[in-house]
């Protein structure tokens with residue numbers, strides 16, 4: 001078991017600590033100990049970095065999203081689209097609920113039903129508060145249907161990076177890490193509440209709508225096409241997508257047997273996306289490291305507009321304009337490391353980015369370029385007084401989620417661990433990590449515990465030096 005220094009439990013430096021609303025415990029009437037104690041579900045999932053992300057009191061099983069989308073008119077019309085949608089959400093109450101929340105931001109709910117009955121609801125900046133009648137007892141299943149819609153724009157996250165439903169001239173780029181799904185559907189927007197998804201996305205005829213999973217149907221009537229997708233693998237909300245554009249479709253089966261569906265803007269065909277052809281070989285390579293590819297399909301979306309980054313949207317990675325080899329490998333490795341095994345709290349993001357970065361180090365070695373050892377030595381050549389080292393990898397703070405050390409020092413941590421416990425234990429650990437926590441979430445503590453379990457070594461000092469101390473590791 002790894003020791004976690006006490007100071008790490010506290011968020012610091014200008015980040016407001018989460019105020020978690022704890023459901024008030026009504027006092028049971030004497031002689032009636034089993035009576036329901038109805039209360040409101042919390043307005044957040046309890047993540048200190050994003051207090052309003054996710055919700056308490058419900059566990060979503062499935063989202064069915066029927067999205068009717070009109071992209072912007074040609075320039076000089078404003079870059080705004082219009083979305084009219086119905087979200088059908090199957091959930092289970094995890095406490096006796098007299099109301100519960102869903103996250104929804106920038107779009108307006110017009111009607112809500114719970115198990116077919118019209119429900120009262122209120123909406124604030126980030127929250128849709130639903131009052132079900134009858135109330136929901138613990139364990140009760142509920143089908144919540146939310147009609148909603150509005151004007152779509154180009155939302156940004158706390159770092160001012162584009163995310164969520166990002167309107168483009170010919171559609172939308174939909175990438176939502178960490179909490180942007182609320183910009184396009186009512187959701188428990190935290191990785192701890194994974195669910196399955198289906199999508200029916202209606203767009204003007206000629207455009208393509210690409211979501212997660214497998215394409216099950218297309219229907220064209222009266223100038224519109226409805227694209228139906230089924231994503232049966234449990235998925236964290238931030239990994240969902242429903243991107244729309246003028247895409248060329250390429251479907252094939254990879255060498256490991258995984259069906260591939262790529263959607264690439266025609267202007268990006270050729271050199272900008274030639275490296276996507278390596279996907280098949282990469283699937284075989286990463287299966288050798290991490291075990292069987294965990295999902296029903298894979299593929300890429302490459303848009304001619306840009307959000308400034310690529311994202312490992314589950315089963316269908318998103319790329320801005322280009323899909324270069326290193327990024328193609330990085331996003332594919334995330335399917336195991338980040339998508340199948342997701343962060344328990346956003347503070348655990350290094351387990352996503354460290355693994356994905358280390359995966360590209362290993363891929364580069366496989367391709368005859370720098371070895372993983374050379375990449376590690378290169379990283380460690382940074383002098384100890386460089387500000388790069390003044391960073392707590394396992395507590396990067398909300399504005400540091402995607403900072404360099406989360407990636408590079410995260411990768412170096414994994415390489416140092418590999419050297420310390422040996423190749424056999426390290427790759428046994430990698431596969432055990434995926435097998436044990438796949439389909440769910442896991443934390444830095446879970447990882448350290450599993451590393452100790454698999455290796456039989458005491459690793460407190462190792463993890464203290466590498467992920468909990470804002471200094472260059474010297475001894476570990």
Ligand SMILES: [Zn+2]
Nearest residue numbers: 330352353356
């Ligand atoms: Zn990444």
